[in-house]
Amino acid sequence: MNDETQNLIWEWTGYNEVQSRTQTRQSPDSDQVEVAIRAIGICGTDLHIMSGHAEFGKPPLPLGHELAGVVVRIGNAVTRWRIGDRVCIDPLIGCGTCEACLSGNKHRCPDAGEIGLHFPGGWQQYMLVPQLNLYRLPDSVSFEEASQAETLHCCLGGIDKLEIRLGMDATVIGDGPTGLYYVQLLKTAGAGRVTLIGKRASRLELGRLLGADETVNLSPSFSNDIPAMESQDIVIDAAGTEASLQMGIELLKRGSQLLLFGLPGAPISVDIQTVVMKELKLLGTTNAPHVWPRVLKMMATGNVKVKPLITHHFRFEQLVEAVEFACNQSDEIIKIIVHNDPIEEAKP
Ligand SMILES: [Zn+2]
Numbered sequence: 001m002n003d004e005t006q007n008l009i010w011e012w013t014g015y016n017e018v019q020s021r022t023q024t025r026q027s028p029d030s031d032q033v034e035v036a037i038r039a040i041g042i043c044g045t046d047l048h049i050m051s052g053h054a055e056f057g058k059p060p061l062p063l064g065h066e067l068a069g070v071v072v073r074i075g076n077a078v079t080r081w082r083i084g085d086r087v088c089i090d091p092l093i094g095c096g097t098c099e100a101c102l103s104g105n106k107h108r109c110p111d112a113g114e115i116g117l118h119f120p121g122g123w124q125q126y127m128l129v130p131q132l133n134l135y136r137l138p139d140s141v142s143f144e145e146a147s148q149a150e151t152l153h154c155c156l157g158g159i160d161k162l163e164i165r166l167g168m169d170a171t172v173i174g175d176g177p178t179g180l181y182y183v184q185l186l187k188t189a190g191a192g193r194v195t196l197i198g199k200r201a202s203r204l205e206l207g208r209l210l211g212a213d214e215t216v217n218l219s220p221s222f223s224n225d226i227p228a229m230e231s232q233d234i235v236i237d238a239a240g241t242e243a244s245l246q247m248g249i250e251l252l253k254r255g256s257q258l259l260l261f262g263l264p265g266a267p268i269s270v271d272i273q274t275v276v277m278k279e280l281k282l283l284g285t286t287n288a289p290h291v292w293p294r295v296l297k298m299m300a301t302g303n304v305k306v307k308p309l310i311t312h313h314f315r316f317e318q319l320v321e322a323v324e325f326a327c328n329q330s331d332e333i334i335k336i337i338v339h340n341d342p343i344e345e346a347k348p
């Protein structure tokens with residue numbers, strides 16, 4: 001599309017349905033920045049919203065919350081951004097005035113919502129974003145990598161909640177992108193032996209490449225041993241099922257820590273008897289607004305690798321195909337990125 005006044009957007013319009021349309025570009029409000037979206041990560045949450053599983057916004061709504069791009073216009077009260085700045089987007093918007101927001105915990109704000117979940121997201125060529133929701137990209141971080149800062153920031157926030165000592169034994173249950181990030185973060189944080197438990201051979205293999213000392217494939221055709229009961233100092237449940245939670249409780253030593261990150265989507269039963277008797281610490285975790293700057297530094301230094309998780313690429317015009325492909329949930333997919341700039345991503 002060459003008409004610079006128009007914005008091409010993809011909207012979730014109803015049960016598992018996405019349609020495109022064009023809209024006249026709006027001018028940014030005084031404290032808003034217009035970002036030309038360059039890279040969009042397709043996330044499981046997008047698919048959940050589209051199939052009506054989750055209590056998020058109502059259609060029609062452009063989704064997309066894993067976003068990076070370039071500043072193209074700024075509102076007249078914007079001081080911290082200039083046209084051409086490369087940025088990623090923190091999708092979380094709080095009220096800004098409640099106790100949670102004022103203490104730096106906008107994710108606990110009762111009125112908080114997220115770009116791409118509750119508010120219009122980044123399935124657009126151009127989108128307007130509050131200036132406080134942007135972070136500047138280090139030169140060495142590509143747009144596609146930066147789109148994953150959102151996922152990674154949730155994981156780093158979880159790691160921050162744990163008490164990790166050098167050499168502790170840790171297990172991550174769940175071999176999705178977050179499980180693969182948790183493996184890397186645990187190693188960087190000084191954990192000793194890190195075990196990754198999952199069901200897909202290719203992801204477990206990648207987990208080893210990214211630092212897991214041990215992997216366990218739970219699919220029926222494999223029969224490798226899970227860690228011994230009561231052997232782990234830390235378990236991170238990135239799967240969020242009744243079975244993964246029970247496994248975590250069993251694997252942990254007495255007095256140790258269980259980080260709860262995966263979402264079951266419905267109430268599940270928990271073996272509280274064992275939790276109490278083993279004096280386990282159960283820690284829930286979601287977003288962590290304060291860790292964004294560190295996430296970008298860790299990407300720049302290579303402490304956390306994102307590129308190996310990116311398995312598939314689509315053009316922005318093919319967004320509906322990218323979403324359909326994601327819905328197939330084939331084993332080879334880890335992360336799908338939708339690009340709106342072929343030139344930048346061609347860089348090494
Ligand atoms: Zn996501």
Ligand SMILES: [Zn+2]
Nearest residue numbers: 095098101109
């Ligand atoms: Zn608030």
